[in-house]
Amino acid sequence: MAFFRPQSRSSAIKIVAPNQDPLPETSDAVLRGSSPKKDSTHRQCRNILIHGYCKFEGKGCAYYHPSRGDTGSPVPEQSTSTTSPSLPAAAVNAPVFVPKSILSASPAPPDIGDTIERPGAPPPPLPQGQGPSQMQYQNEYTEQGQESQYAEQIDDQGQYGQYAYGWNGGADENPYATEGMANQLPSLDTGQYGDAQDQHMHMQPEYNGVGVGAMDAFYHPNTTSYIRQPLNYHLYTTPIPPTAQQFFLSESTREELLKRAETIHMPPPQGLPLPEKMQGYHSLAPLEPMAGEQKRKLGNWNSTVYRATSERDGVVYALRRVENFRLTQESAFANVEAWSRIQHPNICDVREAFTTRAFNDNSLVVVYTYYPNSVTLYDAHLKLRPPTFQNGRVQHHNERIPERLLWSYIVQIGSAIKAVHDAGLCVRTVDASKILVTGKNRVRISSCGVFDILAHEAKYDLAMLQQEDLALFARLVLSLCCNNVSAMSTLTKSLEVVSRHYSPEIKNVILFLIPRAGPLRSIQQLFDTIGNQVAMEVDSAHLAVDQLQDDLMKELENARLIRLLCKFGFINERPEFDRDPRWSETGDRYIIKLFRDYVFHQVDENGNPVVNLSHVLTCLNKLDAGADERIMLVSRDEQSCLVVSYREIKSCVEAAFGDLARGTR
Numbered sequence: 001m002a003f004f005r006p007q008s009r010s011s012a013i014k015i016v017a018p019n020q021d022p023l024p025e026t027s028d029a030v031l032r033g034s035s036p037k038k039d040s041t042h043r044q045c046r047n048i049l050i051h052g053y054c055k056f057e058g059k060g061c062a063y064y065h066p067s068r069g070d071t072g073s074p075v076p077e078q079s080t081s082t083t084s085p086s087l088p089a090a091a092v093n094a095p096v097f098v099p100k101s102i103l104s105a106s107p108a109p110p111d112i113g114d115t116i117e118r119p120g121a122p123p124p125p126l127p128q129g130q131g132p133s134q135m136q137y138q139n140e141y142t143e144q145g146q147e148s149q150y151a152e153q154i155d156d157q158g159q160y161g162q163y164a165y166g167w168n169g170g171a172d173e174n175p176y177a178t179e180g181m182a183n184q185l186p187s188l189d190t191g192q193y194g195d196a197q198d199q200h201m202h203m204q205p206e207y208n209g210v211g212v213g214a215m216d217a218f219y220h221p222n223t224t225s226y227i228r229q230p231l232n233y234h235l236y237t238t239p240i241p242p243t244a245q246q247f248f249l250s251e252s253t254r255e256e257l258l259k260r261a262e263t264i265h266m267p268p269p270q271g272l273p274l275p276e277k278m279q280g281y282h283s284l285a286p287l288e289p290m291a292g293e294q295k296r297k298l299g300n301w302n303s304t305v306y307r308a309t310s311e312r313d314g315v316v317y318a319l320r321r322v323e324n325f326r327l328t329q330e331s332a333f334a335n336v337e338a339w340s341r342i343q344h345p346n347i348c349d350v351r352e353a354f355t356t357r358a359f360n361d362n363s364l365v366v367v368y369t370y371y372p373n374s375v376t377l378y379d380a381h382l383k384l385r386p387p388t389f390q391n392g393r394v395q396h397h398n399e400r401i402p403e404r405l406l407w408s409y410i411v412q413i414g415s416a417i418k419a420v421h422d423a424g425l426c427v428r429t430v431d432a433s434k435i436l437v438t439g440k441n442r443v444r445i446s447s448c449g450v451f452d453i454l455a456h457e458a459k460y461d462l463a464m465l466q467q468e469d470l471a472l473f474a475r476l477v478l479s480l481c482c483n484n485v486s487a488m489s490t491l492t493k494s495l496e497v498v499s500r501h502y503s504p505e506i507k508n509v510i511l512f513l514i515p516r517a518g519p520l521r522s523i524q525q526l527f528d529t530i531g532n533q534v535a536m537e538v539d540s541a542h543l544a545v546d547q548l549q550d551d552l553m554k555e556l557e558n559a560r561l562i563r564l565l566c567k568f569g570f571i572n573e574r575p576e577f578d579r580d581p582r583w584s585e586t587g588d589r590y591i592i593k594l595f596r597d598y599v600f601h602q603v604d605e606n607g608n609p610v611v612n613l614s615h616v617l618t619c620l621n622k623l624d625a626g627a628d629e630r631i632m633l634v635s636r637d638e639q640s641c642l643v644v645s646y647r648e649i650k651s652c653v654e655a656a657f658g659d660l661a662r663g664t665r
C-alpha cells in the first residue's frame with residue numbers, strides 16, 4: 001500500500017486545531033504550530049501564500065509581505081472570489097481549501113483538442129465523415145488518371161505499354177477492417193495522425209466531464225455548455241490496488257503490433273535495381289530473394305512480391321509482379337473487379353492490377369493488402385527445419401500440427417474457397433506457398449486473381465476449375481497432416497499417417513475432397529459435414545475478439561490519462577502567462593503544483609524517490625473522475641498543508657487549462 005501513503009514529509013508537520021489567534025485569514029487555511037517564530041519579520045506571511053494577499057498587511061501583521069514583482073517565493077495571486085462557501089472539514093481537523101474555479105460561474109473550460117474560436121482563426125478541420133472519403137479520393141484518382149476502366153498507353157514502339165485496373169468498392173464496408181490493423185497505422189506523412197487525434201479529442205468531454213468544446217457540435221448537436229459530472233465507472237469500488245498490467249496491452253499483443261509497425265515503416269534496401277516510382281507506388285522493397293539470386297516461380301512464370309507505398313493514401317501494399325507478361329487483350333482484367341469485391345477474412349484483398357514497363361520489361365502487377373510479418377503456410381509448417389536434439393535423440397521432423405489448429409486451417413481455408421466459389425470464381429492458388437499466416441492461427445489465401453489474368457486465353461470450365469480447387473485443398477490438408485508437400489504422391493501411406501495421428505473426421509475430409517468419379521461435389525457439402533468444427537472455430541474467434549477488446553479498453557484508459565498529463569505539462573512550470581511570471585505558481589495553479597508533487601515527487605522515510613506507477617495511475621484516475629476523496633498536499637518548505645478533494649483539484653486543472661486554451665484570463 002505504499003502508493004496510498006501520504007507524502008512522508010508531511011509527518012513532520014504538526015497538525016493542530018486552528019486556534020483563536022487574531023489572525024483570522026491565516027487560521028482559515030493554514031495549519032501551523034501554536035507559537036510564531038521569533039524571526040517572523042523574515043518569514044513570508046502565509047496569508048500571501050494561501051490567499052494572495054493579507055488584509056493585515058501594514059495593520060500590524062508581523063510577517064514579511066513581498067511586493068507583487070517579487071518572484072523569489074511562490075506567492076498565490078489575489079483571489080477574485082468573494083463568496084467562498086466553506087466546505088465541512090469533517091475528515092481531518094483542518095481548514096478546507098475552496099478553489100476559485102468552483103465559485104466562478106465562468107463557462108466550462110475547453111479541453112485539449114477543443115477548438116478555441118479566435119477572430120480571424122482558420123475554420124476548424126472537418127471531422128471524419130465530413131471531408132472527402134477515401135473512396136472519393138480513389139474515384140478522383142480513377143477519373144483523372146484513368147480515362148476509362150482500362151487505361152491504355154501505347155509506347156514508342158507501338159506496344160501496349162500499361163494497362164491498369166483499379167477498384168476499391170466495398171473497402172468501406174469491410175467488416176474486418178481492423179485486421180491487418182498495423183497496415184492502417186496512422187502515418188504522419190498523410191496527416192492521418194491529425195485526423196485520429198481530432199476525432200479522439202472531440203470525444204474527450206465524455207471522458208473528462210469537461211464542458212462542451214466548439215467542435216462538439218459535430219457529435220452532440222443539441223448540447224449546451226455545462227459542467228458534466230463524470231461517470232462512476234472511474235471510481236474504484238474495491239481497495240484492490242491496480243497493477244500496471246491492468247492499464248496496458250498484453251505484452252504479446254504489444255510486441256506483435258510494434259513489430260508489424262516496424263516492418264511497415266522500414267525503409268527499402270538501397271542499391272537494388274528497382275524503379276523509384278511505378279504507377280503511383282514508391283519505396284519498393286522485395287519480400288523474397290530477387291529474381292537472379294533465386295528465380296521464384298508462379299506456375300511457369302517468374303514472379304516476385306514487393307512491398308510498396310501508395311502515394312495516393314500513404315498505405316503500404318503488397319505488389320506481386322509477374323515478369324515478361326505481354327498483354328494481348330483487355331479482357332484479361334475482366335475478373336479483377338470481381339476479385340476486388342470479395343472481402344473475406346481469409347483472403348488477401350485484391351486492390352488493383354496493371355501492366356508496367358517500369359522494370360524494363362512488360363510486367364504484370366497485382367496489388368494486395370499488405371500483411372506485415374506474415375509467412376507462408378509452407379514456411380510455417382512444411383519447410384524442413386535443421387535437425388534438433390531432443391530427449392537424447394536427433395530429430396529431423398517438423399513438429400506435427402495439433403489437430404485443433406488443423407481444423408482451424410480447414411475451416412478458414414474452406415470458408416475462403418466457399419466465398420470465392422459463391423462469387424462465381426475459382427481460387428487456383430490453394431497451395432501452402434500461397435497461403436499466408438498473417439496472425440496467430442490466422443490464414444489468408446494470397447495471389448488471388450493472378451491466374452485469371454495470366455491464363456485468360458485458355459477457356460476453362462468454371463465447374464471443373466472449382467473441382468480442381470477441392471483437389472488442391474485435399475492435397476494441402478494431406479501435406480499439413482504428414483508434414484510433407486508431396487504426401488499426395490504416396491496417398492495410401494500418407495492416409496495411414498493421418499489415421500495414426502488424427503481423428504477419423506480429418507481423414508474423411510481428405511477423402512471427400514480427393515477427386516473421384518461420380519457427381520460433382522461442392523465446398524458447401526464439406527461444411528455440411530463439419531458443422532461442429534465450424535462452431536468451435538466461431539467460439540475461438542469470438543474469444544479472440546473479446547481478448548482484443550479487453551486490450552483496447554486498457555489503451556482507452558491510457559489515452560484518458562495521457563490527456564490529463566498533457567494538461568499538467570501545459571500548466572506546471574509555465575514561465576509566464578498573461579504577463580504574469582508567477583502564474584503557474586499562484587492561485588489554483590499552486591494547488592496543481594502541490595498535487596504534481598504529491599503524485600510524482602514523494603519520497604520514502606529515507607528520502608529516496610517513490611517511483612510507483614500504481615500510485616500515479618490511482619491518483620490520476622481519481623483526479624479524472626473528480627472523486628470526493630480528500631488528500632493532504634504539503635508545500636515544499638513543509639510549512640503549510642492543504643486538504644483538498646480530487647474534485648477540487650480537477651476544477652483547478654480545468655480552470656487553469658481553460659485560461660491557457662482561451663489565451664487570456
Ligand SMILES: Nc1ncnc2c1ncn2[C@@H]1O[C@H](COP(=O)(O)OP(=O)(O)OP(=O)(O)O)[C@@H](O)[C@H]1O
Pocket residue numbers: 287288296297298303304305318348368369370371372373374375376378433434436446447
Ligand atoms: N499480401 C502479402 N502481405 C505480406 N506479405 C506477403 C503478401 N504476399 C506475399 N507475401 C510474402 O512474400 C513472400 C513471397 O511470397 P510468395 O507467394 O512468392 O511465396 P514463396 O514462398 O516465395 O512462393 P514461391 O516459392 O512459389 O515463389 C512470402 O514471404 C510471403 O510471406
